[in-house]
Every structure is written in structure tokens, then in C-alpha cells.
Amino acid sequence: MTTVPRTRLDLTRIEAARRVIDPVFLDTPLYPCDPLGQALGCRVSVKLETANPVRSFKGRGTEVVVSGLSGPAAVCASAGNLGQALAWSARGRGVAVTVVASRSAPAVKLERIRALGARLELVDGDFDEARERAVAIAGHDGIRLVEDSLDLETCEGAATIGLELLDTPFDAVLIALGGGAMATGIGHVLKSRAPGVEVVCVQPAGAPAMTRSWHERRVVTTESTSTIADGVAGRRPIREVLDDLLVVADDAVLVREESIVAGMRLLLEHAGLVVEPSAALGVAAVLENRARFAGRHVAVVVCGGNVDLPAYHRWLGNGLP
Structure with missing residues (x-):
């Protein structure tokens, strides 16, 4: 067994x-x-x-996240792919998305996040600095923080x-x-x-x-x-x-x-x-x-x-x- x-x-x-x-x-x-x-x-x-x-594979997870959202907005930190996926999953469901990313992230990923309708905020430093900023936004605005890998x-x-x-x-x-x-x-x-x-x-x-x-x-x-x-x-x-x-x-x-x-x-x-x-x-x-x-x-x-x-x-x- x-x-x-x-x-x-x-x-x-x-x-x-x-x-x-x-x-x-x-x-x-x-x-x-x-x-x-x-x-x-x-x-x-x-x-x-x-x-x-x-x-990327990230859309599988963001579809599950957004399908269970109870609020009208969400924020995530992203190296690029999660942000795109969350924006894609949210845009047809009336959910406003903010993505925090590093300024050094690949430009093509940042451009696609914007094109999918998410608000993009850039920070100096790397992904972990972006994560800290996303946590702060979620706490200040009272919205869902989507944390890749931590969120089941x-x-x-x-x-x-x-x-x-x-x-x-x-x-x-x-x-x-x-x-x-x-x-x-x-x-x-x-x-x-x-x-x-x-x-x-x-x-x-x-x-x-x-x-x-x-x-x-x-x-x-x-x-x-x-x-x-x-x-x-x-x-x-x-x-x-x-x-x-x-x-x-x-x-x-x-x-x-x-x-x-x-x-x-x-x-x-x-x-x-x-x-x-x-x-x-x-x-x-x-x-x-x-x-x-x-x-x-x-x-x-x-x-x-x-x-x-x-x-x-x-x-x-x-x-x-």
C-alpha cells in the first residue's frame, strides 16, 4: 500500500x-x-x-489562488513569471493586482505584467526586497498577499x-x-x-x-x-x-x-x-x-x-x- x-x-x-x-x-x-x-x-x-x-507553469497556481479570493485585490512579489500569471488569472475576475518586482528583472517580464493590466511597483535590490515591500503593501491596504510556495x-x-x-x-x-x-x-x-x-x-x-x-x-x-x-x-x-x-x-x-x-x-x-x-x-x-x-x-x-x-x-x- x-x-x-x-x-x-x-x-x-x-x-x-x-x-x-x-x-x-x-x-x-x-x-x-x-x-x-x-x-x-x-x-x-x-x-x-x-x-x-x-x-510558464505559474498560471496553474494563480488560477487556484484567484478562484478562492474573497476580496477585490491582491499583491505579490515576483521575479516576473508569478506576476504575469496572477495578472492573467485576475483580469477576467474583477480582481485588482499589484506586482512588486526588482528593477533588475528581465524587461520582457515586466512589460508583460503591465500589458496584462497589473499595477507594477519596482524596488531596488532583489526578489527578497520585493517580497518585503509586498508584505508592507498588503498590510497597509488590507489586501490578499499572494506568497508563492508558502501559499498552498x-x-x-x-x-x-x-x-x-x-x-x-x-x-x-x-x-x-x-x-x-x-x-x-x-x-x-x-x-x-x-x-x-x-x-x-x-x-x-x-x-x-x-x-x-x-x-x-x-x-x-x-x-x-x-x-x-x-x-x-x-x-x-x-x-x-x-x-x-x-x-x-x-x-x-x-x-x-x-x-x-x-x-x-x-x-x-x-x-x-x-x-x-x-x-x-x-x-x-x-x-x-x-x-x-x-x-x-x-x-x-x-x-x-x-x-x-x-x-x-x-x-x-x-x-x-
């Missing part, structure tokens, strides 16, 4: 989340990518979370990806690790329904706080981050999220910046996918440990495609027009 992992998440609520999430975010493509697998030395299936209106709706919305992975027998699933919503969500489902699948979380070496926390089994913060993978560049893990991650993750690994860029290039060359750096973390993990995954069937969750094109061209250095 399968043992359900003891986390904050609930499989019944995760299954119910599918009924409130707009179908445009559900049943995203999942397919074997033989050319990518040949390049990596293992069987690779791609779970494509960029084929939706906000080009964001985790259980992301967990619906896990439901869609269950029909294919994988040896391992590689998941980008930032705040932890996607990793804890998918991990909870897999450990509930397919406990033999290895759940491997991947984070940049330049933003290692959650991975260090997982290994030390306590919250470890860092003073700064240095990575092109802006979507996962947090410094202060959330205790409750770490507790869940400790239950459902089999491993958490760090990868180098050059491996992230190489992963982006492989996804372009062998899968025809233009992805943001966070979405290439799983491929980077295989590149750095080919022997571990050799001959195995791995699923790579391609979690975001909101890429700054000038930066993308610089990173890949291949003369794209």
Missing part, C-alpha cells in the same frame, strides 16, 4: 484544483525527445509548461503537473528549484502515487539557499545571488516549504552557469525550444552527471519561456538574429 507523504499538501485538493484551473494551463505536452536524449545519453521526455498564455494554492496548482506525469513510467523527474512550489507539488503527487520515481531538484550554484537548506535540514540563507536563472534566485527559504521538500525530494543538486547555458542550447538545437535559464536546469543536471542518468528514462519539466532575447543571444553566443 502506498504511503501518502506527510506534507501541507493534500492529494484530494490537488485533484480538485484541476476543476478550477483554466484548461489552457492543463494537459500540457509531454513527449519523448529522442534527439535530446541521444545528446544526453539517456531517454528524455519533455514536460512543456511554456505552451500557455503566460509561458501555488503548490497544489503546480502539483497538477505531477498528476499529468503519472501515466508515463519514469525513473526520475528533474525539477527546477526556487521557492519550492513546483518541486513540493510535483514531489507530493509522485511520492503519493509513484514512489519509485526519483524526484531530483535542481538549483543554480549561484543561488543555492534552498538546496543547502535541504542538505542541512534547516533554513540556510545567503547574502546574495549570482545567476542568470532569475526565476529561482531567492536567498531566504521558507521554513514550511523546506519541511515539505524534505519529505518529497530524493535529492537536490547545484549546477554551474555554463551548464545552464549549455542546457538552453541543447533545448534549442535538439528540441526547438527557446527557454529561460530556469527551464534548462534539469538538462544542466544531466550534463553534469551523465553517469547517474545514463540509460534511464528522465522527465525534464521545462517550466518557463519568458526569455530576454538580447540576453539569450549573448548567453548562447551563436549569432541568432
Whole structure:
């Protein structure tokens, strides 16, 4: 008999989340990518979370958040993708959204937040400064603070990806690790329904706080981050999220910046996918440990495609027009 992992998440609520999430975010493509697998030395299936209106998996969680809102307004801190998703989910439901982001966030993400009708407030510093400002706005205005990964709706919305992975027998699933919503969500489902699948979380070496926390089994913060993978560049893990991650993750690994860029290039060359750096973390993990995954069937969750094109061209250095 399968043992359900003891986390904050609930499989019944995760299954119910599918009924409130707009179908445009559900049943995203999942397919074997033989050319990518040949390049990596293992069987690779791609779970494509960029084929939706906000080009990331975040819409799954914001749909659950907004469907349960009792007030007319909400605020969140965002590296870019959550803000877009919250704005998209709110705009047809009469909810006013404020997004707080760093001035250094990719311009393309900031532009899309504005285009979706959210009020955008920029702060100096990084995501954690943006989070502090969002908390202050929520307290002052008396509105809902949406905290990615801490709010169960964001985790259980992301967990619906896990439901869609269950029909294919994988040896391992590689998941980008930032705040932890996607990793804890998918991990909870897999450990509930397919406990033999290895759940491997991947984070940049330049933003290692959650991975260090997982290994030390306590919250470890860092003073700064240095990575092109802006979507996962947090410094202060959330205790409750770490507790869940400790239950459902089999491993958490760090990868180098050059491996992230190489992963982006492989996804372009062998899968025809233009992805943001966070979405290439799983491929980077295989590149750095080919022997571990050799001959195995791995699923790579391609979690975001909101890429700054000038930066993308610089990173890949291949003369794209």
C-alpha cells in the first residue's frame, strides 16, 4: 500500500484544483525527445509548461489562488513569471493586482505584467526586497498577499503537473528549484502515487539557499545571488516549504552557469525550444552527471519561456538574429 507523504499538501485538493484551473494551463505536452536524449545519453521526455498564455507553469497556481479570493485585490512579489500569471488569472475576475518586482528583472517580464493590466511597483535590490515591500503593501491596504510556495494554492496548482506525469513510467523527474512550489507539488503527487520515481531538484550554484537548506535540514540563507536563472534566485527559504521538500525530494543538486547555458542550447538545437535559464536546469543536471542518468528514462519539466532575447543571444553566443 502506498504511503501518502506527510506534507501541507493534500492529494484530494490537488485533484480538485484541476476543476478550477483554466484548461489552457492543463494537459500540457509531454513527449519523448529522442534527439535530446541521444545528446544526453539517456531517454528524455519533455514536460512543456511554456505552451500557455503566460509561458510558464505559474498560471496553474494563480488560477487556484484567484478562484478562492474573497476580496477585490491582491499583491505579490515576483521575479516576473508569478506576476504575469496572477495578472492573467485576475483580469477576467474583477480582481485588482499589484506586482512588486526588482528593477533588475528581465524587461520582457515586466512589460508583460503591465500589458496584462497589473499595477507594477519596482524596488531596488532583489526578489527578497520585493517580497518585503509586498508584505508592507498588503498590510497597509488590507489586501490578499499572494506568497508563492508558502501559499498552498501555488503548490497544489503546480502539483497538477505531477498528476499529468503519472501515466508515463519514469525513473526520475528533474525539477527546477526556487521557492519550492513546483518541486513540493510535483514531489507530493509522485511520492503519493509513484514512489519509485526519483524526484531530483535542481538549483543554480549561484543561488543555492534552498538546496543547502535541504542538505542541512534547516533554513540556510545567503547574502546574495549570482545567476542568470532569475526565476529561482531567492536567498531566504521558507521554513514550511523546506519541511515539505524534505519529505518529497530524493535529492537536490547545484549546477554551474555554463551548464545552464549549455542546457538552453541543447533545448534549442535538439528540441526547438527557446527557454529561460530556469527551464534548462534539469538538462544542466544531466550534463553534469551523465553517469547517474545514463540509460534511464528522465522527465525534464521545462517550466518557463519568458526569455530576454538580447540576453539569450549573448548567453548562447551563436549569432541568432
